[in-house]
Amino acid sequence: MKEKQIHLPKPFELFIVMGLFLAIMYFSLAVYELPIHLALIAVWFVLIFLGIRIGHTYDNLQKSIVTGIFTGLEAILIIIFVGTLIGSWIAGGIVPTLIYFGLQMIHPSIFLLATLLICSLTSIATGTSWGTAGTAGIAMMGIGESFGLPLPLVAGAVVSGAYFGDKLSPISDSTVMTASLAKVDLIKHVKSMLLISFPALVLSGIMFLVAGFFFTSRGNDLSIVINNIQALSANFNVSWYMLIPMVVVIVMLMKGIPAMLTLAFGSVLGIVWAIVFQGMDVITAIGTLYSGFVIESGVPFIDLLFNRGGIESMLGVIAIMILALGLGGLMEQVGILTVLTIILSKWITNAGRLTSSTIFAAFLGNFFGSAGYVSLITGCKVTEKNYDLLKIDRRVLSRNMETGGILTSPLVPWADNGIYMAAVLGVSTMSYLPFAWLNLVGLAIALFYGFSGKFIWYTKDVEGEVNKDRKKTVVVEKKTEQPVS
Template sequence: MKTVRLPNKTEIVLIIILFLAIMYVSLAVFELPIQLALLAAWVVVGLLGLRLGHTYDAIQGSIVKGINQGVEALLVIIFVGALIGGWIAGGVVPTLIYYGLDILHPSIFLFATLIICALTAIATGTSWGTVGTVGIAMMGIGQSFGVPMPLVAGAIISGAYFGDKLSPLSDSTVMAASLAKVEIITHVRSMLYISVPALVISSVLYLGAGFLFLDKTGEADIGIVATNMAAIQENFQIGWYMLIPIVLVLVLLANRFPAIPTIAIGALLGMIWAYLFQGMDLVSATTVLYEGYTIESGTPFIDTLFNRGGIVSMLGVIVVMILALGFGGLMEQIGILEVMRASFSNWINNTGRLTVATIVSAFLGNFFGSAGYVSLITGTKVTEKNYDEMGIDRKVLSRNTESGGILTAPMVPWSDNGIYMATVLGVSTMSYLPFLWLNFVGIGIAIFYGYTGRFMWKAEDAGEEIEREEEELVYESH
């Protein structure tokens, strides 16, 4: 029987170099889909596994095991696709954007952009969808106000990722909680301790920047907002009652109702709203849950903003998640994560270093893996045992992983997030990077908590309620 050994540091360095080369050449040079790059990475890591003595069956089994760990997240994403399609067709998202645009004024434009994008991302659970819809509108309005485009992009991305991290509908939020073995609402509550202060601080910064850069006499530019609001109102029925599905879904999730049926209820309400209030027939209203909403209004603002959603729109994301989860299982099987974990363990001797190690591990997932999903895997898998050994509750692990993984995702030019943001907003990653104030502040707050011990909850202090949640998770996994 062939002896199985751990990879040495030289082999790990070579794998990292090859991984980086694959991602860079695939994404930046040939502009291939991230899915193909991850498949190539599977081959490279799999070959290393064979060299280390692992059998093919063991390698394939590790891929399947890694994917199995994220099956619940995959199911959530399917229902989220239906939800977005239903909420656009039902006028829920258009109403949310309409009311958001109503508060815009040149002097508070950047602050309003931050808040509007944050609310949209919380409601839809997607930073990409927020940037691709509201973000595009904000870029156009910001340009007419005379705001530097990189600054507008920074406010858009900051708000989008704030909302994405706090939304129980977000695939990354669900995945971070799932990988850390934490109930999703518990994870979101833990994130609030970082996200809320970061939002307050960045809001002050964007308000200050607004008064510094904006032309306070440009009242005529408000006409752009009025035109866009009129276009929304022309194509959708707008009213406060359109927001009922959002309120109901958030209330159910806040009361710990299971995520999948809650999201399904939200999607169903969107379909019903489309039939009752938006003039769609029942078949068409149902179809948008799978195929997404389509509109040809002749107004670029409307057509760009609302042609999206549906289960079909999530298929690419689902494939990426499957490949990323499988890749994480591969790294765990052949011992790369174990060696990295051992290297960090020799250095980790307090909660401050533990926090930094988690954030750095997650960032390396973006840097070398070129995908936010990979960062969530590296962030949790490399340091999870250290949290258990130090008696730190795993909701701190999931929080720090999102801080190091999701907040840094748009900062890497060749990552899927960085490429998407730069392409959609028309601003290079390095140009908007200095203005991702909420992202930088959030990471700083996480590190501050780590070194001061604030909100670094001990596992035994989590209470009977958290203990019961963990027992339920263990039961469900079996």
């Protein structure tokens, strides 16, 4: 049989697929409240049908699914160890101690601002949004619940702070990857990102401060806080040395030790603390790594907050990750992003359109590729040539691709970051999305810079400079020529 010739999807096919994608996600999640797993599987078969239509074999499409999943295995392994960390740290009293001290020191009116700043500092120090949410973020969620604040609002402050450092810290893998892809010096990229990150932090900080006063003015029953403090001390051994494992983990992350090893070691410390300081027997303590922590105190605050963690709690998240990564592999194989590159390149004529195109392309990496690292690749590869054509410095490229990719990554429910944040914080992505103010403000600032021309740097005519150098070289060579004897 004659093999069918493979060709790229036509624009109308692309728009039909995107429309079906949105329709499936909307009706599955918003209308019928079906598990996102089923929606992702349905989209798989839409893309498989398109792939076969344009000439791909089913075997090649299936291989692309496996390839996509393989590229994200490291993230899946990290999620497994985050589950062990949460279970053991609750059992060891680390998380309860964090919440205990937080309830004593932070006033409800400034709690949201404090959450933003604490998570921002943690993410800068560790270079990881996931590590920040899995440690400081969990504690702040518990404190916020005790204060009676809406949990989606608290989660918004955690996410805002976590991604402030993730896209700015020189030890963040996404920051390093962005600078590398855009061919920009790391420190120059960080300085460029500060122009967006710092104003976004200030503006979102004001918003969280106002929100904190608004909810405080509506009345906070501090007797509930006192009761929760007493319940924590009654059910857990609470002391300063309970925080040693957290300090150790943060230092290890700052030293650049791989996240999986750091989380595994932190989980072991949690088990040791559970046995030594919380009086738990060895087998039960080890069991929290898989089944999570279980307590029946009779206090709703304690039982609802601390009955969680373990690998078992992450199995649903892992399934979503696998399906989402497979979707990303299909997207790449079918050529969706290639077609988008061609379409956008015809539209980009100035800095404003270039900025919005880069952000949009990076967002599509999260939306269709379901992974933060994919967003950086799409943001770069789809528009990088246009920066050179318009003679715009690549520092603007790196800034825009990380803004569009990393800031939107926790805002897509089926992307790896959105899945992780929802699982760890216990709040759905769509619930905290309206309150991820630093992320949303950062996007607005980037677009403002693009269309206003602020902080848009232009390069010299590189080609012209090369030609001048070549002419000078020719002249020098003629002057130094010696007659042949």
